[in-house]
Amino acid sequence: MDLALLASTFVTVFLAELGDKTQLAIVTISGTSTRPVAVFAGSSLALVLASLLGAAAGGSLSAVIPTDALQLAASAGFLILGLRLILKAAAPETEEAS
Amino acid sequence: MTSESTSPTDHPRRAWFTAFFTTFTTVFLAELGDKTQLAALLLSAQSGRPVLVFVGASLALISSSLVGVLLGRWLAKLMPAHQLERLAGLLMVALSLWLGRQAMLHLSPLPTDLLQG
Numbered sequence: 736m737d738l739a740l741l742a743s744t745f746v747t748v749f750l751a752e753l754g755d756k757t758q759l760a761i762v763t764i765s766g767t768s769t770r771p772v773a774v775f776a777g778s779s780l781a782l783v784l785a786s787l788l789g790a791a792a793g794g795s796l797s798a799v800i801p802t803d804a805l806q807l808a809a810s811a812g813f814l815i816l817g818l819r820l821i822l823k824a825a826a827p828e829t830e831e832a833s
Numbered sequence: 834m835t836s837e838s839t840s841p842t843d844h845p846r847r848a849w850f851t852a853f854f855t856t857f858t859t860v861f862l863a864e865l866g867d868k869t870q871l872a873a874l875l876l877s878a879q880s881g882r883p884v885l886v887f888v889g890a891s892l893a894l895i896s897s898s899l900v901g902v903l904l905g906r907w908l909a910k911l912m913p914a915h916q917l918e919r920l921a922g923l924l925m926v927a928l929s930l931w932l933g934r935q936a937m938l939h940l941s942p943l944p945t946d947l948l949q950g
Contacts, residue, residue: 745889748889760928761860763924764859766909774902780857782895805862807937809863813926823918
């Protein structure tokens, strides 16, 4: 019975995360980083901790943590990363070669 | 914050940590801020075997980030660096606008009605 519970949770969560915006972010960060292992370690730890916190805080997650403020912070983070990438891509070839 | 652009003489371990920290903060903030049904799922299953459910969920999350990283590496091989960077940059900006919009809608639903009115 245990294996069934483990497997069903695995499949449900895996499908829920597939194509989720965080996974898109992981794809973009890892695609443009020379440290994929660091990206993998960072994203896995973040996902596990966030879901642990989410479960531990129970239904009152938003009461415990200002989730909208967090989302604004996350959007700022993505914006900075995105602009950095765009600027880096726009940098003239010579500058990249140095 | 990806520090590859800094001079190669940078201590490699520092570059590794910067990539780790950047990814951790952005993914953690986005995931925690997102009231995904994940928390509800883990909660609803708590009555049964919380540890088992948590292990299953963690394995799934780790696998999904592995898929993300591998997909990223595959894209990096497929496309020239600057093209991928431009595309990735645009996608990140779009993600950021989408996240920001979602947060603003929660924070201040009223003004948007005025805008439409």
